[in-house]
Amino acid sequence: MxxxxxxxxxxxxxxxxxxxxxxxxxxxxxxxxxxxxxxxxxxxxxxxxxxxxxxxxxxxxxxxxxxxxxxYFEYLRKRLALVKEKDSSIAEKIEVQSAILEEQVLFDEKIQPKADALKTMLHVFDQQQCKMDVYQEDISLLNEKIKLQQKITSEDWEAAEDLAIAFGTSAYAQSIYLQDYRSLRKALQKWTAEQQKQLPAAKRRELNKLLTLLSDTNAGLVFDHILSLVPRLEENLMLDKERSKAARISEFQKEFGNYVKFYKPDIAKVKALVRK
Structure with a gap:
């Protein structure tokens, strides 16, 4: 009941x-x-x-x-509700702890491609997170400007549209590269365990710190939250998911940009809530 x-x-x-x-x-x-x-x-x-x-x-x-x-900012609100700005703090930690992946002579031929792919993934994550942090600050400033002037000017509408497209594109680029994070982490984790005795103690500690950061209870949890929002970004878009990452991001930017620019809300449901 x-x-x-x-x-x-x-x-x-x-x-x-x-x-x-x-x-x-x-x-x-x-x-x-x-x-x-x-x-x-x-x-x-x-x-x-x-x-x-x-x-x-x-x-x-x-x-x-x-x-x-x-x-315009629906994705940002959903992301904040899920991630609670932990993406920014994780990015700062990754920037420091992923330096070990630059050690070209550390890895053998078997794991090197995986280490390189993980390095690229983490670099893209940091790069796009930095962009989104700036966009989020710009959105806050825009909202404050609108509040102070008591209206949304035509200039504000254009700024909101541009920021929505920029934020969404960065979020998608970040998400596309994150899709392989778990398999890459597990491959490096397995290799590190196998090479425990051969690795220099300092390098082993650095690798273990990075793997701990990328675990399912740390950065991995944040990554999963971000990935869960990909359908929200792709909604109503015609995208070819078989293309390369770079091609997918370029296609998304074009399709999402047009979708935002020509978006026409369905007001029927909301209209029913209007009180006279």
């Missing part, structure tokens, strides 16, 4: 948030208040700056803008 909260109890749990800026149409600015119950949107109120409730046409225009701006 499913327990349902009485309507009165739901009202008590309801929270409201008024956007700290106005959304504009040719008729002026509109204030949007969003009501949530237990984390889910339960109602939306749209009022003209004069105090008048928006009519149907005005409501649709505002909902279109509201959903489009939300869409």
């Amino acid at each position: 499913t327990y349902r909260l009485p309507k009165q109890a739901k009202k008590l749990l309801e929270q409201q948030h008024t956007l700290p800026y106005l959304l504009y149409t040719d008729n002026g600015g509109y204030q949007v208040t969003i009501y949530t119950t237990l984390g889910k949107i339960s109602g939306i109120v749209i009022q003209h700056e004069s105090g008048k409730t928006a009519d149907e046409k005005e409501t649709e225009a505002i909902l279109f803008q509201l959903q489009k701006y939300y869409f």
